[in-house]
Amino acid sequence: MATILLKDGQVGCGLGVYDADVLIEDNKIVNTFDWGKEIKADKVIDCKGKLILPGLIDAHVHMREPGQSYKEDWETGSKAAVAGGITTVFDMPNNQPPILTVKDLDAKRALIADRSYCNYGLFIGFNGKNISEINKAKNIAGVKVYAATSTGNMIVGGGDIEKLFKKCNKTIVVHAEDEVSIAENTETYLAEFDGREIDPSIHSKIRSPECAAKAVKFVCELAKKSGHKLHVAHVSSDQEIAVILEYRDSGVTCEVSPHHLLLSEDDYGQLNNFIKVNPPVRSRTNVFGMWKALKFGEIDIVATDHAPHTFVEKQQGYMQAPSGMPELETLLPIMLNAVNSEGLEVKELVKLCCEGPAKLFGVKGKGQIEVGFDADIVVVDMDMEREVKNEELFTKCGWSPYHGSVFKGWPIMTFVGGELVFKGGKVVGKKVGKEVEFEG
Numbered sequence: 001m002a003t004i005l006l007k008d009g010q011v012g013c014g015l016g017v018y019d020a021d022v023l024i025e026d027n028k029i030v031n032t033f034d035w036g037k038e039i040k041a042d043k044v045i046d047c048k049g050k051l052i053l054p055g056l057i058d059a060h061v062h063m064r065e066p067g068q069s070y071k072e073d074w075e076t077g078s079k080a081a082v083a084g085g086i087t088t089v090f091d092m093p094n095n096q097p098p099i100l101t102v103k104d105l106d107a108k109r110a111l112i113a114d115r116s117y118c119n120y121g122l123f124i125g126f127n128g129k130n131i132s133e134i135n136k137a138k139n140i141a142g143v144k145v146y147a148a149t150s151t152g153n154m155i156v157g158g159g160d161i162e163k164l165f166k167k168c169n170k171t172i173v174v175h176a177e178d179e180v181s182i183a184e185n186t187e188t189y190l191a192e193f194d195g196r197e198i199d200p201s202i203h204s205k206i207r208s209p210e211c212a213a214k215a216v217k218f219v220c221e222l223a224k225k226s227g228h229k230l231h232v233a234h235v236s237s238d239q240e241i242a243v244i245l246e247y248r249d250s251g252v253t254c255e256v257s258p259h260h261l262l263l264s265e266d267d268y269g270q271l272n273n274f275i276k277v278n279p280p281v282r283s284r285t286n287v288f289g290m291w292k293a294l295k296f297g298e299i300d301i302v303a304t305d306h307a308p309h310t311f312v313e314k315q316q317g318y319m320q321a322p323s324g325m326p327e328l329e330t331l332l333p334i335m336l337n338a339v340n341s342e343g344l345e346v347k348e349l350v351k352l353c354c355e356g357p358a359k360l361f362g363v364k365g366k367g368q369i370e371v372g373f374d375a376d377i378v379v380v381d382m383d384m385e386r387e388v389k390n391e392e393l394f395t396k397c398g399w400s401p402y403h404g405s406v407f408k409g410w411p412i413m414t415f416v417g418g419e420l421v422f423k424g425g426k427v428v429g430k431k432v433g434k435e436v437e438f439e440g
């Protein structure tokens with residue numbers, strides 16, 4: 001059996017950072033040792049001055065297969081993941097066709113098998129009529145519910161969502177924005193442009209924080225009444241956080257996406273519809289609010305909502321440009337940059353991006369550097385300063401909202417199941433990604 005020793009690095013966990021050598025045997029972490037011990041291994045990798053973290057688990061991505069592989073496919077998307085230190089992704093069901101049945105899930109599994117550099121789990125979607133399929137589905141991350149229109153048009157009504165909370169046996173993840181408010185606001189704000197070119201910043205007014213908070217309140221009430229587990233996707237405003245805090249006792253959890261931690265309405269001027277996303281980017285006060293909520297433990301996990309669209313699609317006018325942006329390659333640098341600027345601690349990063357998602361979704365054997373856990377590991381250079389460049393990205397869409405930004409702290413090696421798949425800016429390994437196992 002092949003062994004690899006990651007030597008003289010510092011290991012990050014949910015409690016902090018400690019000095020240790022990490023021994024990998026095949027696909028597992030078999031031991032950690034104090035520095036200076038004589039440990040034999042087939043391959044020794046010098047990690048002096050480097051940080052060794054559990055591979056990140058991204059609980060919200062859109063890999064675009066089946067149906068939209070011109071935007072992204074499993075090869076390019078999973079390359080982007082491992083280049084970003086992400087070793088596991090959970091893929092959303094808003095595909096073409098949407099993933100609504102056990103058969104759809106199995107077809108998607110067959111499509112992905114042997115084509116992924118990272119590990120993966122799948123979500124099933126909800127169309128108001130498929131609760132029995134949801135309940136029959138095995139080994140999935142949960143059910144994704146769209147309370148509002150977004151890419152894929154999988155919106156369902158309040159009555160149907162209520163039924164789902166009563167009858168389904170899976171974790172419910174909700175994209176919470178109120179469609180009635182969106183429709184009203186659209187009419188009001190579009191009228192102001194009266195035939196003139198529409199300013200993309202209208203998006204943040206149409207899909208306002210109030211509109212998100214209203215939908216969050218609606219689903220939190222359902223979670224409370226039914227006792228069912230609810231996870232709110234991509235919170236973006238102080239209003240949503242305030243509502244969620246009222247329902248913490250009912251077990252409601254939430255995630256934030258990197259764009260809501262970094263971009264604001266002030267960026268429309270430069271980035272136009274490239275930062276059109278649902279829910280939209282918010283005011284700077286809300287951006288600060290998201291960091292505060294992270295620090296206070298009010299947000300459980302960070303998930304990218306990696307939603308690639310082509311450059312040409314995003315160059316269109318407001319009404320045509322689709323919502324969403326790529327994020328897989330930039331999540332970890334953004335978080336490490338925050339650690340370097342002392343806004344965040346390594347232990348918080350590990351909780352939010354590794355341990356947290358593993359625990360929240362019940363993933364077996366992942367999210368920690370511990371004996372017996374899978375050898376999904378990212379080695380990080382905290383001192384590396386690098387500029388994000390569109391032409392260097394792995395995502396098929398080939399652009400990033402952070403093009404031209406410099407972040408300090410980058411992944412330099414990524415291991416998936418003990419295989420070195422990414423090193424020094426290149427994907428060097430094989431497509432060793434596997435479907436994860438969920439508890440229960």
Ligand code: NCD
Nearest residue numbers: 062150151277278307323324
């Ligand atoms: C997502 C996409 O493009 O798939 N877009 C987005 O703006 N977040 C869809 C979604 O999850 O809303």
Ligand code: ZN
Nearest residue numbers: 060092305307
């Ligand atoms: Zn999404």
